[in-house]
Amino acid sequence: MSLSKRVAPLLLADQVYATLQEAILNGELPPGSRLTVRELAEQVGTSPMPVREAIRRLEEAGLVHREPHRGAVVRGLTLEELVHVYDIRRLLEVEAARLGSERISAEDCERMQAEYSLMRAAIRDGRVVPYLDHDEALLSILYNAAGNPLLVQMIRSLWQQCRAYKIVGAKGSLDSPEDVSLWRYQQDLIAAARESDSAGAAAVNEASLLDATDRIKARLDAQGER
Incomplete structure (x- = not known):
């Protein structure tokens, strides 16, 4: 052959x-x-x-x-898997935000801001998958600044594994125009990165992932997914 x-x-x-x-x-x-x-x-x-x-x-x-x-x-979605995956995400992404915010450049902060603008446009248009793509691109810029490629690789693998859960959570928030959870944390994360505020960036990521877990749990409960 x-x-x-x-x-x-x-x-x-x-x-x-x-x-x-x-x-x-x-x-x-x-x-x-x-x-x-x-x-x-x-x-x-x-x-x-x-x-x-x-x-x-x-x-x-x-x-x-x-x-x-x-x-x-x-595969279906289960509350048990949701909790397990998001617990691991918190462990890794809180640390990635802390390290990245200590080392990120001003140019990379501007790149985060550009992805944030594209993300907000996707929210306005109700486009879930592009919203998630720009959200992950924004976070990747910060996490890559930490200088640990293996950490970013592991996080990306978890993102892929839980993408279906992320879609459920994002759709739920898009259905509620007054819900600011899709963009508030990213806005605060960029502000922390600009100030090299490692503790602040870590706290934002912790709060964001806890909030996402609760929102997705509520959606799965409402849909009867267990």
Whole structure:
């Protein structure tokens, strides 16, 4: 087999993975949806091989799991997992904010401000996924300033694992125009970073993640997800 023939299925798997991931995160494939290889291959117009590889990667990312007699299924949301994931996020992200705010440059603070403006625009337009993308970009700038790539990698992995929970929380807040929780903490975090206020940045992140946990819990309770 030529190298080009080996590479082609991998490139297709990347495209299928991105398509399925987006469909899961935006709710087109809700929790409990079965991912049947042949059906998905027909829908995306590929052979089964790239779809199998994409599903395997979705399992690794925590978005899909295997159920007896059903195969690959989009994972549901549980209060237990929510608490566990957000507890770990607090441990890592409070420290990342503390370290990052001590070392961040003025230029990076301006980059955070630019992402904040894009985030507020997404809120005004009611676009949940772009809101989360800009929120994570803003936080990544601060966390990268800490100078620990492994810390940022671990945090990004947790973001991916809990993206479905974040969507639930963001949608709930967007449904309440008076709710400022989607932007208030980021505003305070930028202010703390500009002042190199490590204690303040850590406190903002702690409060933000605790608030997010409570909001998502309330939404899951309302939806009957347990």
